[in-house]
Structure formats: C-alpha cells, structure tokens
Amino acid sequence: MIRYILKRLFTMIFVLLGVTLLIFTIMWYCPGDPARSLLSDDATEEQIEELREEMGLNEPFFVQFFDYVVKAVVHHDLGESYQTKIDVSTEIIQRFPNTVKVATLAVFIAALFGIPLGVIAAVNQSTWKDNTAMAVSLVGVSMPGFWFGLMLSLLFALKLRWLPASGFAGPKYLILPCVAIGIGGVGMISRQMRSSMLEVIRQDYVVTARAKGQVEWKVIYVHAFRNSLIPVITQIGSMFGHQLGGAMVAETVFSIPGLGTYMVNAIKARDYPAVRGSVLYVALVFALVMLAVDLLYAFIDPRIKAQYSNKKKRGGKKIG
C-alpha cells in the first residue's frame, strides 16, 4: 500500500513538470505583452523594452522555463505577481482557505442530497419517487450555476434579506455560493448514484442478504451501498478537485476572494507568474485529490486493495 502511494507521488512529479511546460508554452504563444499592460498607455517603446528586459521576458523560452523550474524546486519560489508585486505562493496560500471552505461545503451539500436522492430513486425505480427525484436532478444538472446563484441572491439577499449577497466575512457568507455550486453536483451525483445502485440491487448477494432475513434498509445501506459507491466517489472526487481549483463563476457572482477570481484576473492581465503559479497549484491539488480517491477505493473494495498491494502476496493466497 505504502509502495503504491510512493509510486503515485513519484509519477506526480512528472505530471507537474508536464503541466508547467504546457502552461509555459501556452503563455509563450499567447498574444499580449505583460510589460505593455503594466505600463500606462503613453509609455514609450523604449520604456516597454526596458521593462521587458528587467522582467526577463526577452530570454529564450527554455532559459525562462528552466529558470522557473529551478526557482520553484530549489527555492520554492513561484515568482512575484506583476500586478501586485506580492509573492505568488503567498497570495495562493492566502486565498486557499476561502476556496477550500467553499469547495468542501459545496461538495458536502451535493453529496448530502445527491446520494440519498439517487438511492431513493433506484430503490423505487419507475415509481413517482424515482420520477420526482430524477426531475429534481435534471433541473440541478441543467440549470447554469451563475444564473441559479443570481436567483438565490435576488431572493434570499435582496428580497428576504436573510443572507448577505456578497463578500466573505463569516459562515453566513458561505451558504448562497455553496448552494449555487452544490445544486449542479446534486444532480450529477444523484444520477450516478441511481444508475450505480440499480446495477447493484440486482446482484445476487443482495438477494442473499434478504434471504438471511436482514431488514430492507440494511440490505440497501449496508450490502448494496458500499458496492455502488465507487463510481460515485470518483465523481465526488473530481467535483471536489475542480472546486478546489476555484469556482470562478460563483466567486465572481458572490465576490469571494478565492483562487478562481485570482486566476481569471491574472490571465486577463497577462500576469505570467500568477497564472503559472495558480495552474500549477490546481494541478497539484487535483492530482492529490485523485490519489485520495484511489486510496478510498481500497477502503471500500478489498479487491482493489489487493491490487494495490504486492502482487506476489495476492497470488499466494488463493487456494483451490
């Protein structure tokens, strides 16, 4: 198991290097000049050229790339933001907790409602319960998050004045954005849960559990549930990974100082260090979340655990 984790962490280095190279290349060919956008409109060509030289933008591609990688690996330095002149890693770390809070709560809401909704739909297949649950999830999936966010904010913030419309100054501020993001997740998770559960409740071992005299809710939530979780966990994991990378729309609608807005602003201003830093961060977080998801599989399904462990040991255990 530990060997598996180490192997995965090792491959992650290459993933991050690849991502860095990719983002470097994209930014290199991207139109726009950070030096020009930093200076005012009446700056002369000489001034711009001077600034480019100072920022190291005139160096060849690979020199810039290796310079960046060496700095990042050896000095843990992702460079300074062109706009704010603040260390990129410092800014990411500052915004990170906000994003984590929003992502965690949004995914939690999505799972909390999505999973039971899917189970209820599957257990009562083709009845009004199933139809209602699936109609709700269809609305959730097809409704654009930003629109739903605006509607929520209109109703609860402007009309009823129960919740703040924007900003980020306490738990109250989390509710609307998380619900706005979570509702789409409810739809996706419930649909996945339903199809996965439908497959599992037709399995023989579910009938075996019933034949033992087990009560129905335990048959579903103990015997069938764990077996149907794998695809759902994958989906929750990827949703969580995406949200940790910043929920741009929700952050914009509700003015949350998270990573999403940071990245969008950086791209707009051609703030190379900030873009690279945040993309690298998103890649890292996503890879780590996916690793966690894969490890979670092992806890859910002993067959997967056996695959992760030493193969020799596994082969030796089977006796005819």
Added chain:
Amino acid sequence: MEETERMEPFLKVEDLTVQYTAGGEVIKAVNKVSFTLSKGETIGLVGETGAGKTTIVKSILRILPDPPAKIKSGTITFKGQELLSLSEHQMRKIRGSQISMIFQDPMTALNPVFTVGEQILEALRLHRKMSKKEAYTKVCEMLEMVGIPAERYGEYPHQFSGGMKQRVVIAMALSCNPALLLADEPTTALDVTIQAQVLHMMNRLKKELGTSVIMITHDLGIVAEVCDRVAVVYAGEIVEMGDKVHLFDHGLHPYTEGLFHSIPSLTGDETRLKPIKGLPPNPADLPKGCKFAPRCPYASEVCREAPVLLREAEPGHFVRCIKKLAADIKTDMTGKKDKGIDIAAAENRPQGSATDFIKRSRAAREVE
C-alpha cells in the same frame, strides 16, 4: 402437538401461481404448483432452464423481486403457518433462520466487500441471541464443518475459489440450523470433483441436522444421489412427481422420458444423443391444453383441447398426462415413429434401479 404435525405436512405448497409482468406481457412462470414435503425429506425439482423451478423456491422464501414478479394465488404452509399471509416482519424472522437458501452461483452470491466470516456471522446475529464472541466461535465451527480453516474468517470472497465460495454459502445457509433448505442448483457452477464434495457434504449435513431440502437441479445424476422424491417441472407446472426409484424406473410422462433420453447411455452403441425436439413454450403464450403437447410424440387432439390435471397413477406417483394414464400408448404409438422421441428407443430404454442410474450418470459426468 405431535398429532398436528402428523396431520399437517411439514411444508405444503398448494396451487402456487406466480406471474411476471414485463413490457405489458404477462409471463406465467409458475402455474398452480402443489406439492408437499415431510420432515427430513429431500425433494428434487427437475426441469429445463426457465421452467420456473427457482421461482417456486423463491416464492417460498418470498424473495422474488416485486415488481416484476407477483404471487397471484396459492398457499404455502410451513409448520402450520401460512407464509404468504405473514407480515414482512414475521417473514424476516423465518428467512435465514427456519428456511434458508443456497444460491446457484457462488461467484456472485457473496458480497465482495465483506469478509466471509462477517457474512456468516450476520445471519447468526440476526436470528440467535448470541454475544459477538459466541457467534464468532460458531462461525469458526461452521467454516471448519464445510472444510474451510477457521483462520480464513477474515478473508474476502475474492480470496476463495469457486468451490470454497459455495461451501461458504452453504455454511451461511446452515448456520442457524434451518428446518428447510432450498438449494438452487448448488453444484451447477462447480467442476465435477467439487460437485461430488459438495453433494457429499450436503448429504452428511442432512443426516446430522435432519434438514428437509428442496433441491433444484437439471442434473438427474444429482437427483439420484441426493433426493428421496422428484418433481419434474415443465413450463411452470409439475408434470410428474413421485418417489425417486419409482420415477426413475417407471417414468410415465413423455417429458420425463425425453429427459432420460438426453443422457448418454454407456452400454449401448450410441453415437448421438436424443434430445427432445422443439423448445419449451413461450411462458407469455402457453398452450391451452397440455403444455408439452407441441413437443409430445403421443399428443392428440384431446391433449390440446383442455388443461390436463395432475393425477395419481400409482400410490404416491403423480403424472399430468392423459395418454399415459389411459394406458393406451401402445395403440397411439403406431405410425408416430417420426415424431420427436424415437419410439423404438423408448421401448428399449435401459431399465434398472436408481443406483444403476447413479453409476451411469457419474460415469457420464466423468467422461465429460
């Protein structure tokens, strides 16, 4: 108490009718099936795939998927209790404790995410008031009884071979000493050597625990080895039922005859098997008269007109065939040589007791 037991059979299934609804079609899976079973007795349900055998036993345990399955009518009396009228709560107390089931496919009957020990323990903890420790000891005993070392309690189904999994399923089914065991093709998924082990074990357990068994199989060899009585099921009906030896020696129904002919004989110079011609009828559109008539070499207009009843041909031997009962087969047989079963071969059918049959079918299975 004893008197009532003598009067009431241990298990009595009467006029059981089960239908499935699929895509607007009504599939008549089980049609007015009646049989009884006494304590300690083993009855074999024999028939082709899709004949309704599994549906019959699943109805007894009331674990048919509803929808699409629906028990339309009938009664199932077990130890004087009408099972079909019990509440779900009362029924749960019987499932796994008084009546338990061994499923056909051991590969899928065990939950892959729980250890085999936990799965056997579950049934015990549900029905017996035992502490965790007592239950654990009992599970270990059960595992040892079916020939699995108790140390393997904590292992998962994927770490076991097919035969061992089936033994786990058997241990699970027997853990609460059920009075009635429903075995749904317990050996079909296993290879021949493991089959023998499992059958041997079931026979031993039957003797030790005095369990009554309903054994579903389409292997007549297994019937010969394990059962006391046989019921031949065709298109959701019992077409013939009787004592094993009697039925093997004097099978009356043309379908039973056909079944015996589809087993290779080792004595004759047979180059080809004699299958029953045709296919079982579509259960959504059953023939009006005898269900076997379209494939039967003896069938006449009378057979096709009205349903044929199950009648007692000889004491304890029931058959659902007008022709055989009227004992006018000989006259009917003339001129029907080209229809289905080869009549000449039917006449020369190897006669002999069930033990001869066991030998034959064992040998045939080994040849396979």
